[in-house]
Amino acid sequence: MDFNKVKNVYFIGIGGIGMSALARYFKANNYNVAGYDRMPTLLTGELEKEGIEIHFEDDTKCIDDDYKNQVNTLIVYTPAIPAENKLLNFFKENLFSVKKRSEVLGILTHQRKGICVAGTHGKTTISTMIAHLLKQSKVDCSAFLGGVAQNYKTNLLLSEKSDYVVLEADEFDRSFLRLTPHLALISSTDADHLDIYGDDSSVKESFCEFAALVKSDGILLSKKEIELNFKVSKGVKHFTYSLEDKQADFYADNISLSKGIYQLDLKTPQQTIKGIKVGIPGLVNVENAVGACSVAYLSGATEQEIKNALPGFKGIRRRFDYRIKRDDLVLIDDYAHHPEEINATLRSVRALYPNKKITGVFQPHLFSRTKDFYKEFATSLNKLDELLILDIYPAREKPIKGVTSSMILDLIELPIKKLTAKKELLNEINDIKPEILLMMGAGDIDKEIDKITDALS
Known part of the structure; x- marks a missing residue:
């Protein structure tokens, strides 16, 4: 596609984290940018302040001439937009150039050295860590991120001197198969998006297809524990990484925890980088840091650049995000919306606060995911001490008969468990008097977190 002929770019679903990064990219490159989303959010508000016009009605009358x-x-549209969307159908029927977000991202980055981070969980934190490490090194990079980096207050980073571009490679709708990675990292291949893939084997097959897309002079870095037979093009170097498996090419050694800060030695195929401090909490982020540091190392960042940069990494909005941190109350906001993500988050919280009561607030995301994994969600959430669960956030989906949050709640064995309406959530939390309050979900729970943080502060 010839972007020189394009003057205006209109986004359908502009409030999505990946869509907003693309919108910011086009705005930064002097295109006219506008768009639609279903409802106002913190992110759409930020875009509007940056000069991007947004409307929230699915009505063609709202489109500027x-x-x-x-x-x-x-x-540009996101595949999360429903097929009956009037705006999308208007543009298709009138023969506009209509492309999915992943297509545009693939076109924009095809001629550059794409560092593409894939995985059913972990990809946002790892890709943002990589971008930070490279930004703080002589290598530098641009980045389209799947979360708002706390260090930069944005999900788009631009560089005029570096050929590297860091991307979150999203498996939803098989979007990541439109990318051409120079370096690909695969962090996890657990079953998810079964409404798209049908079964676990199809999910894993798509990750194998993604690995095969790495350019012939490129690199594949996969987590050692992933038991898949990745077949790569001739000339591609394949490395593995792990939290502690000493059979991996890159792994953490001598992990220690002091005052909430983890430190490790990174073993690489050539050397040991000693005394790396992880700037954000949680054992899960030690594993993420191993992956990110390995990519930075393979991309040319030096030992000292990695050691200097990682302690200053402040994390991502809504990823193990401390909102309150007092002796009597800790409130952590986390995007976890898959059973394995909840497991990883809870392991991290338990390691940091072994003698504290952990109260969880969880909002299930998607009817289809709840139907597919309600037993696994219950197993994960049973590791809490107390649970408040909200109704399912539907996102792009219509309700599925019989699928509710009660499917999960009925399998929970905790002494305090309750299905709670959002309007009653603050009262329920005050009644429980939590010590560690962990709020999890990928829906609109972030709006409740802001209210609760203000109230409890």
Whole structure:
């Protein structure tokens, strides 16, 4: 596609984290940018402050006339948009250039050295860590991130001097198969998005297809514990990483925890980088740091650049995000929305606060995911001390008959467990008097977190 002929870019679903990064990219490159989303959020508010026009009605009358010119307007949409969306159908019926977000991202990055981070969980933290490490080194990079980096207050990083671009390679809708990685990292291949894939084997097959896309002079870095037979192109170097498995090419040694800060020695195929401090809490982030540091090392960052940069990494909005940190109360906000993500988050919280009561607030995300994994969700959430669960956040889906949060709650064995309406959530939390409050979910629970943080502060 020739972007020189494009003047206007209109986004359908502009409030999505990946869509907003693309919108910011086009705005930074002097295109006219506007878009639609279902409802206002913190992110859409930030985009509007940056000069991007957004409307929240699925009505073609809301589209500015500039964006109704087929010759110079590109339409970008997210596959999470429902098929009956009036705006999307208007542009398709009138023969506009209409492309999925992943297509545009693939086109924009095809001629550059893409560092593509894939995995059913971990990819946002790892990719943002990689971008930070490279930004703080002589290597530098651009980045389209799947979360808002606390260090930079944005999900888009730009560089005029580096050929590297860091991308989150999303497996939803098989989007990551449109990318051409120079370096690909695969952090996990657990079953997810079964509404798209059908079964676990199809999920794993798609990750094998993704690995095969690495350019012939590139690198594949996969987590050692993933038991898949990745077949790569001739000339591709394949390395593995692990938290502690000494059979991996990159692994952590001498892990220690002091005052909430983890330290490790990173074993590489050539050397040991000693005394690396991880700037964000949680054992899960030690594993993420091993993956990110390995990529930075393979991309040319020096030992000292890695050691200097990682302690200053402040994390990502809504990823193990401390909102309150007092002796009498800790509130952690986390995006965990898959059973394995909940397991990883809880292991991290338990390691940091072994003698504290952990109260969880969880909002299930998608009817289909709840139907597929309600037993696994119950097993994970049973590791809490107390649980408040909200109704399912539907996102792009219509309700599935019989699928509710009670499917999970009925299997929970905790002494305090309750299905709670959002309007009653603060009262329920005050009644429980939590010591560690862990709020988890990928829906609109972030709006409740802001209210609760203000109230409890």
